[in-house]
Amino acid sequence: MSATIPREHEPTALDDGVTASTGAARGVARREPVLEIDHFSVDYGVGENMVRAVSDVTLRLERSRVLGIAGESGSGKSTLVYAMTRLLRSPGLISGGEVTLHVTDEAGTVTPVNLVSATESELRKVRWSHVSIVLQSALSALNPVLRIGREFDEVLKTHRRHLTKAQRRARAVELLRMVGLNEDRLDRYPHELSGGQRQRVMIAVALALDPELVIMDEPTTALDVVTQREIISELGALRAQFGFAMIFITHDLSLLVELADEIAVMYAGSIVERAGARELYEAPRHPYTLGLLHSFPPLHGERRELTGIPGTPPDLADPPTGCSFAPRCAFAMDRCANDKPSLVEVGDTGRSVACWLFDDASGSRVPVALSRVPSRAATTKGET
Amino acid sequence: MSEVQVERDAVQLRASHLSRDFTSRVPGRLFSAKRVTHAVEDVSLDLAAGRVVAVVGESGSGKSVLARMLARIVTPTSGGLELRGTPIPAKAKRDLAYASMVQLVLQDPFASINPVHRIRHSLERPLLIHGAERARVAELAKAVLARVSLDPSDRFLDRYPHELSGGQLQRVSIARALCVQPKVLLADEPISMLDVSVRLGILNLLKGLCDDEHLAVLYITHDIASARYLADETIVMYAGQVVEQSHGTALVDEPTHPYTQLLIASVPDPSDPTTIAPRSPSAGTFATASVGCRFAPRCPHATARCAAESPPAFEVGPSHLSRCWLHEGNRVATLVAPTTRRKGEPTTT
Numbered sequence: 001m002s003a004t005i006p007r008e009h010e011p012t013a014l015d016d017g018v019t020a021s022t023g024a025a026r027g028v029a030r031r032e033p034v035l036e037i038d039h040f041s042v043d044y045g046v047g048e049n050m051v052r053a054v055s056d057v058t059l060r061l062e063r064s065r066v067l068g069i070a071g072e073s074g075s076g077k078s079t080l081v082y083a084m085t086r087l088l089r090s091p092g093l094i095s096g097g098e099v100t101l102h103v104t105d106e107a108g109t110v111t112p113v114n115l116v117s118a119t120e121s122e123l124r125k126v127r128w129s130h131v132s133i134v135l136q137s138a139l140s141a142l143n144p145v146l147r148i149g150r151e152f153d154e155v156l157k158t159h160r161r162h163l164t165k166a167q168r169r170a171r172a173v174e175l176l177r178m179v180g181l182n183e184d185r186l187d188r189y190p191h192e193l194s195g196g197q198r199q200r201v202m203i204a205v206a207l208a209l210d211p212e213l214v215i216m217d218e219p220t221t222a223l224d225v226v227t228q229r230e231i232i233s234e235l236g237a238l239r240a241q242f243g244f245a246m247i248f249i250t251h252d253l254s255l256l257v258e259l260a261d262e263i264a265v266m267y268a269g270s271i272v273e274r275a276g277a278r279e280l281y282e283a284p285r286h287p288y289t290l291g292l293l294h295s296f297p298p299l300h301g302e303r304r305e306l307t308g309i310p311g312t313p314p315d316l317a318d319p320p321t322g323c324s325f326a327p328r329c330a331f332a333m334d335r336c337a338n339d340k341p342s343l344v345e346v347g348d349t350g351r352s353v354a355c356w357l358f359d360d361a362s363g364s365r366v367p368v369a370l371s372r373v374p375s376r377a378a379t380t381k382g383e384t
Numbered sequence: 385m386s387e388v389q390v391e392r393d394a395v396q397l398r399a400s401h402l403s404r405d406f407t408s409r410v411p412g413r414l415f416s417a418k419r420v421t422h423a424v425e426d427v428s429l430d431l432a433a434g435r436v437v438a439v440v441g442e443s444g445s446g447k448s449v450l451a452r453m454l455a456r457i458v459t460p461t462s463g464g465l466e467l468r469g470t471p472i473p474a475k476a477k478r479d480l481a482y483a484s485m486v487q488l489v490l491q492d493p494f495a496s497i498n499p500v501h502r503i504r505h506s507l508e509r510p511l512l513i514h515g516a517e518r519a520r521v522a523e524l525a526k527a528v529l530a531r532v533s534l535d536p537s538d539r540f541l542d543r544y545p546h547e548l549s550g551g552q553l554q555r556v557s558i559a560r561a562l563c564v565q566p567k568v569l570l571a572d573e574p575i576s577m578l579d580v581s582v583r584l585g586i587l588n589l590l591k592g593l594c595d596d597e598h599l600a601v602l603y604i605t606h607d608i609a610s611a612r613y614l615a616d617e618t619i620v621m622y623a624g625q626v627v628e629q630s631h632g633t634a635l636v637d638e639p640t641h642p643y644t645q646l647l648i649a650s651v652p653d654p655s656d657p658t659t660i661a662p663r664s665p666s667a668g669t670f671a672t673a674s675v676g677c678r679f680a681p682r683c684p685h686a687t688a689r690c691a692a693e694s695p696p697a698f699e700v701g702p703s704h705l706s707r708c709w710l711h712e713g714n715r716v717a718t719l720v721a722p723t724t725r726r727k728g729e730p731t732t733t
Contacts, residue, residue, distance in 0.1 A: 072581060195443075224442035224443060225607075225647065226646055228650065229650035251580050253580070254652040254653065257652070292580060295581055295584050296609065297584075297587075299612065299636065307588075312549040312551055313579060313581070
């Protein structure tokens with residue numbers, strides 16, 4: 001479990017000046033934000049055919065923490081991270097909001113960088129050194145005609161100019177060992193590696209410059225469950241060692257419950273619920289989250305019929321007025337069809353929900369299924 | 385096309401000792417050694433009316449090749465098929481009669497339905513090929529869409545595939561298979577490409593077809609939890625072999641083969657926060673032994689014997705077989721599918 005991982009940075013053989021690690025400074029400053037997303041919106045196209053893919057997302061990620069983003073295809077979760085790192089291509093367009101990355105330099109001073117307004121050269125300094133990304137399909141992310149070693153070489157050559165060829169090679173070997181691969185993989189081509197090995201290479205490349213934020217876009221979706229488990233546990237060990245913060249995107253909510261500190265659930269481009277991982281699992285507040293959690297057949301207990309969520313996700317080109325989940329929601333009221341609920345904090349646990357059921361003014365009664373209190377097991381997580 | 389329902393539990397399709405090898409050249413050596421991959425080795429199973437048999441395995445375990453052999457798209461290297469008691473000649477070409485009895489549904493509905501034609505075309509074509517009267521075709525296509533709960537069916541018939549969501553399109557794909565009134569439905573990872581929220585809908589649809597229309601269903605998946613949800617009988621495959629097989633959910637509740645144990649321990653399970661990461665000794669490699677037990681290189685319990693001798697299947701419980709030397713004290717069983725039991729009979733002791 002991610003919460004049980006010690007955050008202290010342990011000096012290792014890697015602290016040889018090559019990495020210029022600032023991990024020690026990071027380990028202490030747990031409550032500082034590394035990333036702040038403020039009212040961020042992304043559109044595809046303009047004018048008549050405009051599709052709002054991400055709408056008014058506000059998120060905050062603290063140092064060394066794991067934020068999970070769960071959502072189905074088309075929910076905008078990948079668009080969000082591509083836009084936020086300015087990797088989104090036309091016709092994708094950032095239509096509003098701010099993204100601030102708090103960059104820690106080698107001396108330990110923290111400077112905020114506005115990623116939305118940053119110029120290409122400013123972005124170049126931030127990318128990979130401070131924020132890196134691991135994509136879903138490692139087969140298409142790795143250049144098929146280059147040996148694995150070149151992937152490491154290019155990153156190090158671009159961002160660490162002072163390194164010699166031998167030093168770069170040594171660093172690449174070190175990185176591969178970290179993810180459990182033998183150094184002979186450096187001379188292989190991507191097609192010679194299994195899916196799990198390719199994904200490990202991607203993770204090693206992402207960690208090459210010891211970034212403070214690593215974004216993982218469905219890194220294990222294409223892998224077998226055994227390989228997924230191995231990679232997840234390796235990520236835990238690597239995070240314990242280097243203390244990077246992580247945004248982990250997946251459609252598999254049960255994986256996030258194990259892995260993340262905090263989870264944001266996205267539906268039709270908006271965040272519908274944000275809560276601590278255990279709280280979200282023990283007591284989902286949004287009807288969509290409840291439905292998602294009931295969409296995974298359990299491995300234990302009595303076999304009983306599950307229903308999933310009726311209907312299909314909305315077409316973003318023609319979004320429903322009001323709450324986008326209302327047409328599929330078992331708890332929908334008249335109001336849901338017309339007014340779109342915004343994400344508001346409920347209770348004192350720091351969790352937020354975008355649902356009219358939790359609007360005090362309306363005086364509506366919260367359904368029993370959505371009003372449970374997280375059990376003791378949930379609240380004492382972290383101490384165990 | 386007969387609408388007569390078959391009796392529940394009647395064996396529709398029996399596969400005995402199916403094997404399939406693929407030969408490939410060793411890279412870089414043009415005229416010399418051929419390499420043989422045993423994609424599926426000696427698999428026997430019965431698909432009975434009104435029953436779901438689930439085959440669980442990771443990619444490369446041979447589960448899709450098995451489905452394709454059952455659909456007779458891939459010819460078995462050895463072994464035989466029996467359709468409703470009639471043996472199928474091994475080398476004969478797949479004919480229309482067989483296709484109308486056994487239908488295959490594939491993983492990716494976007495790839496398996498022709499994108500340039502309306503849904504109507506995809507449903508009417510198999511009907512015409514299988515000899516339905518032209519005048520009745522439109523009506524039959526509408527009826528089959530209603531069977532997979534796509535309402536109103538008129539609206540869907542005139543749509544193009546890109547206008548439907550993945551879940552809706554997978555229903556069309558199942559509807560297309562049902563058009564010809566098959567007795568056996570082979571579903572090869574029917575939900576793995578779909579959104580989480582619509583997956584259960586498809587599983588429940590398969591379950592419904594099985595219960596209400598007594599279809600025999602083979603459900604192939606890599607998700608052992610969904611197999612547990614659906615299956616009357618579960619088979620776990622590793623590297624082309626059946627490693628564990630049980631009636632009902634016995635295999636998931638009490639796994640006896642080290643591979644099944646590893647598989648189950650790897651599934652994210654939020655209901656059990658103490659889940660610890662299992663380690664298989666050769667993390668990151670997909671080592672498969674050519675002699676002895678195929679799983680031995682990754683197995684935490686492997687002994688010298690495992691590397692030398694391939695274990696037979698041992699009976700570890702009623703209708704529960706495990707191919708592992710750990711269960712050597714138990715009775716040796718042949719890996720022929722256990723006769724399907726009736727509902728209500730005890731499955732575990």
